[in-house]
Amino acid sequence: MAAVPARRNQAVRPWTSVRAVDLPMFMLGSLSGLAAMNRRTLLLGFGLLGATALSGGGTVYALNTLGMVPKPPTPGEAATATSQPTPESKTVPAETHTSEPHWTYEGPTGPEKWAEVDPANAVCKLGGAQSPVDLTNPLRVAALAGLQVDYVSTKVRVTNNGHTFQVNADKGSSVKIEGKRFDLLQFHFHTPSEHTLDGKPFPLEMHLVHQAADKTLAVVGVLLNEGTTNTVLGRFWERLPKAPGEVDTGVSIEMKDLLPRGTDDYFTYSGSLTTPPCTESVRWVVLKQPLQMSKSQIATFRAVFPNNARPTMPLGARYLLSS
Numbered sequence: 001m002a003a004v005p006a007r008r009n010q011a012v013r014p015w016t017s018v019r020a021v022d023l024p025m026f027m028l029g030s031l032s033g034l035a036a037m038n039r040r041t042l043l044l045g046f047g048l049l050g051a052t053a054l055s056g057g058g059t060v061y062a063l064n065t066l067g068m069v070p071k072p073p074t075p076g077e078a079a080t081a082t083s084q085p086t087p088e089s090k091t092v093p094a095e096t097h098t099s100e101p102h103w104t105y106e107g108p109t110g111p112e113k114w115a116e117v118d119p120a121n122a123v124c125k126l127g128g129a130q131s132p133v134d135l136t137n138p139l140r141v142a143a144l145a146g147l148q149v150d151y152v153s154t155k156v157r158v159t160n161n162g163h164t165f166q167v168n169a170d171k172g173s174s175v176k177i178e179g180k181r182f183d184l185l186q187f188h189f190h191t192p193s194e195h196t197l198d199g200k201p202f203p204l205e206m207h208l209v210h211q212a213a214d215k216t217l218a219v220v221g222v223l224l225n226e227g228t229t230n231t232v233l234g235r236f237w238e239r240l241p242k243a244p245g246e247v248d249t250g251v252s253i254e255m256k257d258l259l260p261r262g263t264d265d266y267f268t269y270s271g272s273l274t275t276p277p278c279t280e281s282v283r284w285v286v287l288k289q290p291l292q293m294s295k296s297q298i299a300t301f302r303a304v305f306p307n308n309a310r311p312t313m314p315l316g317a318r319y320l321l322s323s
């Protein structure tokens, strides 16, 4: 997929860094307090506090701010972890993959070396807001609204791009996150899951990549467990192209059927693409409700891609929020 233009001079820049001086002092005090509190605590009053403290921005702004306000570095975290490159200085590609891989998931061009493979991937190593992360000890925020899903049907043309199977979705599907609309571009898969739950990976993870009109990206992650056969994926799973290239499966699916029931419960944080160039300022929403797929469906995927998951990255200065 072609790179899209850099974002410049935006009046509203959700999910980008907010300087500490932008915040009222009492807000900072509250946030310092939050960091010290048990992060599982239900912060009933926080949404109201945020809505009233930051005039014009409302709860959404406050939550975005919360996700980006630096915590004091914990011992062992590199000093560079909080110096984030400005996203405006480069183009923002969708999470997509070239058909000629110069990076891999193992060996001398594996995840530890992505920044060395290409200077354009420097943020993979230096970024302080990288994905995936371990989903653990989230900060519960009662004010987080449910995901509003408006998905339509799409033809399933599957690309094996050397890193994963990807389906570029037909136009018309979108989600609303905290009132902001993101259009669905494509979905693809990783095994094992990239996000882990309390340190444990799932067999697979699906990423539904979306982009807003202002070019900001949002990825909805769905974890997949071993269980019963996934009948929606099953409609095209046996036709996945084993060699790089595209296959028109001749199948159409209702995209909404691809999601689990219950999209109100999720983890969310500000992260990055999980593949080079690891671009940051990506809004992540990982649904708590997993999907199921059969052992043989998992095996079908792993026969082509035995391991295409980036290891989890430090949460660092970010907060993981939970609805």
Ligand SMILES: [Zn+2]
Pocket: 095, 188, 189, 190, 207, 274
């Ligand atoms: Zn992905």
